[in-house]
Amino acid sequence: MDYIEKRTLPEQPCELRSSGESGDPVTIVGYGAVFNSRSALMFGMFVEEIAPGAFDDVMNDDVRALFNHDPNFVLGRTRSGTLRINVDQRGLAYTITPPDTQTVRDLVLAPMTRGDVTGSSFQFRVAQDGDEWREEGQIVVRTIRRFANLIDVSPVTYPAYDDSNASQRSLKAWKEARDDNLHVRAINERRARERLLDLITYNV
Numbered sequence: 382m383d384y385i386e387k388r389t390l391p392e393q394p395c396e397l398r399s400s401g402e403s404g405d406p407v408t409i410v411g412y413g414a415v416f417n418s419r420s421a422l423m424f425g426m427f428v429e430e431i432a433p434g435a436f437d438d439v440m441n442d443d444v445r446a447l448f449n450h451d452p453n454f455v456l457g458r459t460r461s462g463t464l465r466i467n468v469d470q471r472g473l474a475y476t477i478t479p480p481d482t483q484t485v486r487d488l489v490l491a492p493m494t495r496g497d498v499t500g501s502s503f504q505f506r507v508a509q510d511g512d513e514w515r516e517e518g519q520i521v522v523r524t525i526r527r528f529a530n531l532i533d534v535s536p537v538t539y540p541a542y543d544d545s546n547a548s549q550r551s552l553k554a555w556k557e558a559r560d561d562n563l564h565v566r567a568i569n570e571r572r573a574r575e576r577l578l579d580l581i582t583y584n585v
Contacts (some may be wrong), residue, residue, distance in 0.1 A: 387504045394499035395536045406478050413503035413534040415472035427521040436468050439531040446477040447535045475534045500537040506530040
């Protein structure tokens with residue numbers, strides 16, 4: 382799947398941390414994703430969860446830390462060591478050491494200190510066949526098992542699900558495959574019944 386998707390964790394806020402020592406840099410820490418935790422209903426169609434191991438193939442990606450996913454507002458980068466990502470039992474954790482500039486202090490750090498910016502988000506691509514869909518009663522569940530790319534992690538002002546149709550296209554493909562299988566199964570069952578009737582009629 383080539384489409385970029387974006388997800389947020391409004392209930393897993395990012396926060397500022399400091400050792401309290403004079404001259405030590407302030408860091409932004411948070412979780413981009415947590416495992417085995419279902420999202421709210423997305424697009425009115427499905428819920429989503431991320432399986433442990435989904436990030437295994439992307440931990441060496443050159444990931445950026447952005448503010449509000451804005452590529453013009455870079456807070457850190459894994460290649461430079463100003464962004465550190467790791468996976469623990471809870472999920473994908475990140476630590477950002479932002480640049481010590483007046484712009485960052487005014488637009489990012491000050492609002493975070495006040496509690497005005499608390500959301501945490503990440504952008505990604507799902508690997509080919511890296512997700513699976515299933516029905517649980519009236520609920521459709523998407524489980525992401527493998528990412529193809531981890532693009533960025535971001536403190537965000539408005540935690541919100543991405544409005545792209547990437548996951549919706551995946552859902553549509555699954556529904557079409559499911560309906561095709563149901564159609565084939567119905568035909569096979571009908572043919573089996575017809576053969577059974579033929580046998581019964583022949584033996585009478």
